[in-house]
Amino acid sequence: MSKNTGRIIGISGNLIRVEFSESVIQNEVGYAVVGDTRLKAEIIRIQGSSAEMQVFEDTTGLSVNDPVEFTGEMLSVQLGPGLLTQIYDGLQNPLPALAAECGFFLQRGKYLDPLDRQKKWAFSPQAQKGDTVSAGDSLGTVPEGIFEHRIMVPFRLRGDYTVDVIQPEGEYTVDTVVATLKDERGETHDVTMVQTWPVKVPIQAYAERLRPTEPLITKVRIVDTLFPIARGGTYCVPGPFGAGKTVLQQITSRHAEVDVVIIAACGERAGEVVETLREFPELTDPRTGKSLMERTLIICNTSSMPVAAREASVYTAVTIAEYYRQMGLNVLLLADSTSRWAQALREVSGRLEEIPGEEAFPAYLESVIAAFYERGGVVKLRDGSVGSVTIGGTVSPAGGNFEEPVTQSTLKVVGAFHGLSRERSDARRYPAIAPLDSWSKYDSVVNDEDVALARKSLRDGNEINQMMKVVGEEGTSIDDFVIYMKAEYIDAVYLQQDAFNDVDAATDAERQEYVFGRIMKIVRTPMSFEDKEATRRFFQSLTQVTKDWNRVKMDDSGFKELEERIEKMISEVTDYA
Amino acid sequence: MHKVYTQLDRIAGNVISLVAEDVTYGELALVQSDQGSSLSQVIRIEGNRVFLQVFAGGRGISTGAEVRFLGRVMQVPFSEALLGRIFDGSGDPRDRGPAITQNMIPIGGPSVNPAKRIIPRNMVRTGIPMIDVFNTLVESQKLPIFSIAGEPYNDLLARIALQAEVDVIILGGMGLKHDDYLTFRDTLEEQGALSRTVMFIHTAADPTVECLLVPDVSLAVAEQFALQGKRVLVLLTDMTNFSDALKEIAITMEQIPATRGYPGDLYSQLASRYEKAVDFEGAGSITLLAVTTMPGDDVTHPVPDNTGYITEGQFYLRNGRIEPFGSLSRLKQLVNSKTREDHRAIMTVMIQLFASYRETLEKQSMGFRMSAWDSKLLKYGQRFETEMMDLSVNIPLEKALDLGWSILADCFDPEETGAPSKLIEKFWPNDHSQETQKEESQEVASV
Numbered sequence A: 001m002s003k004n005t006g007r008i009i010g011i012s013g014n015l016i017r018v019e020f021s022e023s024v025i026q027n028e029v030g031y032a033v034v035g036d037t038r039l040k041a042e043i044i045r046i047q048g049s050s051a052e053m054q055v056f057e058d059t060t061g062l063s064v065n066d067p068v069e070f071t072g073e074m075l076s077v078q079l080g081p082g083l084l085t086q087i088y089d090g091l092q093n094p095l096p097a098l099a100a101e102c103g104f105f106l107q108r109g110k111y112l113d114p115l116d117r118q119k120k121w122a123f124s125p126q127a128q129k130g131d132t133v134s135a136g137d138s139l140g141t142v143p144e145g146i147f148e149h150r151i152m153v154p155f156r157l158r159g160d161y162t163v164d165v166i167q168p169e170g171e172y173t174v175d176t177v178v179a180t181l182k183d184e185r186g187e188t189h190d191v192t193m194v195q196t197w198p199v200k201v202p203i204q205a206y207a208e209r210l211r212p213t214e215p216l217i218t219k220v221r222i223v224d225t226l227f228p229i230a231r232g233g234t235y236c237v238p239g240p241f242g243a244g245k246t247v248l249q250q251i252t253s254r255h256a257e258v259d260v261v262i263i264a265a266c267g268e269r270a271g272e273v274v275e276t277l278r279e280f281p282e283l284t285d286p287r288t289g290k291s292l293m294e295r296t297l298i299i300c301n302t303s304s305m306p307v308a309a310r311e312a313s314v315y316t317a318v319t320i321a322e323y324y325r326q327m328g329l330n331v332l333l334l335a336d337s338t339s340r341w342a343q344a345l346r347e348v349s350g351r352l353e354e355i356p357g358e359e360a361f362p363a364y365l366e367s368v369i370a371a372f373y374e375r376g377g378v379v380k381l382r383d384g385s386v387g388s389v390t391i392g393g394t395v396s397p398a399g400g401n402f403e404e405p406v407t408q409s410t411l412k413v414v415g416a417f418h419g420l421s422r423e424r425s426d427a428r429r430y431p432a433i434a435p436l437d438s439w440s441k442y443d444s445v446v447n448d449e450d451v452a453l454a455r456k457s458l459r460d461g462n463e464i465n466q467m468m469k470v471v472g473e474e475g476t477s478i479d480d481f482v483i484y485m486k487a488e489y490i491d492a493v494y495l496q497q498d499a500f501n502d503v504d505a506a507t508d509a510e511r512q513e514y515v516f517g518r519i520m521k522i523v524r525t526p527m528s529f530e531d532k533e534a535t536r537r538f539f540q541s542l543t544q545v546t547k548d549w550n551r552v553k554m555d556d557s558g559f560k561e562l563e564e565r566i567e568k569m570i571s572e573v574t575d576y577a
Numbered sequence B: 001m002h003k004v005y006t007q008l009d010r011i012a013g014n015v016i017s018l019v020a021e022d023v024t025y026g027e028l029a030l031v032q033s034d035q036g037s038s039l040s041q042v043i044r045i046e047g048n049r050v051f052l053q054v055f056a057g058g059r060g061i062s063t064g065a066e067v068r069f070l071g072r073v074m075q076v077p078f079s080e081a082l083l084g085r086i087f088d089g090s091g092d093p094r095d096r097g098p099a100i101t102q103n104m105i106p107i108g109g110p111s112v113n114p115a116k117r118i119i120p121r122n123m124v125r126t127g128i129p130m131i132d133v134f135n136t137l138v139e140s141q142k143l144p145i146f147s148i149a150g151e152p153y154n155d156l157l158a159r160i161a162l163q164a165e166v167d168v169i170i171l172g173g174m175g176l177k178h179d180d181y182l183t184f185r186d187t188l189e190e191q192g193a194l195s196r197t198v199m200f201i202h203t204a205a206d207p208t209v210e211c212l213l214v215p216d217v218s219l220a221v222a223e224q225f226a227l228q229g230k231r232v233l234v235l236l237t238d239m240t241n242f243s244d245a246l247k248e249i250a251i252t253m254e255q256i257p258a259t260r261g262y263p264g265d266l267y268s269q270l271a272s273r274y275e276k277a278v279d280f281e282g283a284g285s286i287t288l289l290a291v292t293t294m295p296g297d298d299v300t301h302p303v304p305d306n307t308g309y310i311t312e313g314q315f316y317l318r319n320g321r322i323e324p325f326g327s328l329s330r331l332k333q334l335v336n337s338k339t340r341e342d343h344r345a346i347m348t349v350m351i352q353l354f355a356s357y358r359e360t361l362e363k364q365s366m367g368f369r370m371s372a373w374d375s376k377l378l379k380y381g382q383r384f385e386t387e388m389m390d391l392s393v394n395i396p397l398e399k400a401l402d403l404g405w406s407i408l409a410d411c412f413d414p415e416e417t418g419a420p421s422k423l424i425e426k427f428w429p430n431d432h433s434q435e436t437q438k439e440e441s442q443e444v445a446s447v
């Protein structure tokens, strides 16, 4: 047997040092064998005749001289129909299947097939014998839930191929050879519905990369209106603990207008994933009328699961995102939290005794983060269709202080920044995105003039508020006070959104345009009041009515009624002078 | 028979090293020297050199100490016989009762498959309005009490333990003052709860490393009870001591610290314990309440900071009260829609008004004139503090909600509260008509 086998010469936490005799590859996968258990590990550094490997499992029970079997393959995922609706761990183990086999607890060294090998898929060929094709071209499709899943020429094939054999329409398992391709030298290559791809290598089987310009509607008003994201863009959500990062991502994963949502729960609480996992199958996606789960895939490597697999989990997620992008779909990848992945890097770096950078993070942290977000983007495929991967990552800065390596490295590369503030979350002003500090380089769904006015109002209101803290309300002019109250009004009825109210939780682009237009009209209206007390009373009532308005569907009769009430209230205080 | 080694080549802090064969990672060894014997655990292997962390500490160990590898990992006994008993961090009795050695189970076992978890659904009633109304505790929740030293956090833990409807209480004490340990024991005994309690106690006088074992043994035992269908409440106090023990070991092992001396894996270490909180479908549950003292009252200190990122909220204990700001039960929304229809509204409205009250207090302290609105807020804030926040208040949730409406009605006009109009119609107390309200507010304004 020509199996390449090494032996363990050192163990420290999840890092093992392995002596080898034949050649090995950086990032190659190997299995540490302990009794009849095989523990998956990845080479992360090679020095002389020994390699350091991070083990994706608890290393208890391993000892020096235990064998390590190298596979010759880099850490990879399997791509094919049946990925959607799945719940995988960071190494693409299907967790429900694992639960069916092992019960309540995860079992170390147990690796199951990511794809169902028995299930038959209805294949419709698209390519014909004699066609010239290359990597990423569609050979045929199978229906996967709400999508036509493209069976593509494997991404690893370089150059042009001729279709030699293509299966007729029929029901096949994923391992069936659906096409045979001939290369320029006449050699044949069998294509099944499954291909494997190394997770750390971006898939590049497309014609060109485009600039992200189309807005991605999240139905979160403060995001779409003030700090929009674009399809194929990237954004980050840093914030102290409990500020609402996860809730914001959960809301986005429900309402965002995209085809596929991939949730990478990386080193956070298991309970949070469970909410998604149990609720999504019951919720209908208004876009398709089908269960939300049909467009969703969860990669779940929560905080008590093996630390080394956290890194794998974000790469597994982004690789699967790129795969669906290759089908001309818009994919949204939500990673929570990228800091946990960075910490996993830090742990390994420490064990490798590398020279530490700031807060003991490795010096290469910045380039690793940049390379990850670079995998987001809009691409034009060779058949002319367009697909995108949008990446949104949360960041969990130590002490809630954004001046730390992970936040700073992320801010350098993303297109939008939704900074959550403790002050806002304490005041229950959700979503707690700080309106004065956040930014976006993408285009808003509402008109720029109104956005500029809203920004100015919020800034002015804040200044007056700061001033008022020094000089008191009595030292503030009534005009300034009105400006302040208007800013508070924008905040209360537009920036804040009630995630638990069915209507208010999601505001589509049309309603945002309409409502924002109305509210900015109110802000523009000159008003006069007897005194500050009257001003406050007026805005309290106005806020109340406007909030009620937010809770009514746009096509309900109540919507117009409340709008008229608001208009009447405004007319009563308008200064016509 | 396992070979005995007698040649230590390094003793630093609580870590010793020696040359040994056929040792497995994580295995236990018994270290015997003139000072007595202690268990130790393999924490690193370099070729044939083995590093051991000695539970009783390195003090007094001689280079000629006997080291005997046991070929097994750390275990703890599990049976009904544990109930009513008190042990130390290594699972040895502290209460003069007999040692229990049957049915040994490993500690620090694998984590629950997320696909097997269910959404928590049961409220744990405590009779404390600051918890029940504003930050409802939920079965299977993991929640720390953030506190500065000197606050009555152990009393609060004991009170919740006694009032919560659970089958088994497990108390894990880390670096506990001996007096506090006795207080816990006596309180539970007086209230007749000792017979459903198991205690694993490490006191400030015990060896540091043993402190590290307390959460794992407590949670391993809790897990077994939960698998048998019991609702288990685990109390861990104080997790800052646990973290400091981790720091001590990391420094001895010459690890590069991440922040303020704490190791970079502090998050993962804490998370692997807290994540043991669970509701098993078809069996029992583990609810986990822990104490995290904040050195210097600084919530950005690495221990509270990392804890906050792991747990499902936190209670801030300050001046003997649960502070509404910063305190948060992240699971509350899973249960507070099923209690009473006005629960959420009361929760939101009262906190928002209380925030305004705090702002007014600030203005007042700076000597600004108080507007009529400010006066209303002041009246409201004081009532809120004495009738809701005070820890001596002990009323069921429904009473607390009624009290909430009555405080609001005494202080404000309905529309000033921002509560949804529908609820105001239904719950606003009738004896507070607009007229009397106006008079009152004018009175206040003229004060």
Ligand SMILES: Nc1ncnc2c1ncn2[C@@H]1O[C@H](COP(=O)(O)OP(=O)(O)OP(=O)(O)O)[C@@H](O)[C@H]1O
Pocket: A239, A240, A241, A242, A243, A244, A245, A246, A247, A248, A268, A396, A430, A431, A432, A497, A498, A499, A500, B308, B309, B310, B328, B329, B330, B331, B333
């Ligand atoms: N939009 C919202 N509406 C209502 N409540 C919210 C909202 N966002 C957050 N919350 C409240 O704040 C709590 C914490 O939010 P979340 O879990 O999203 O915080 P986080 O920033 O992800 O924290 P961590 O970093 O610790 O994971 C929630 O459980 C909920 O009670």
Ligand SMILES: [Mg+2]
Pocket: A245, A246, A247, A268, A336
């Ligand atoms: Mg979160």
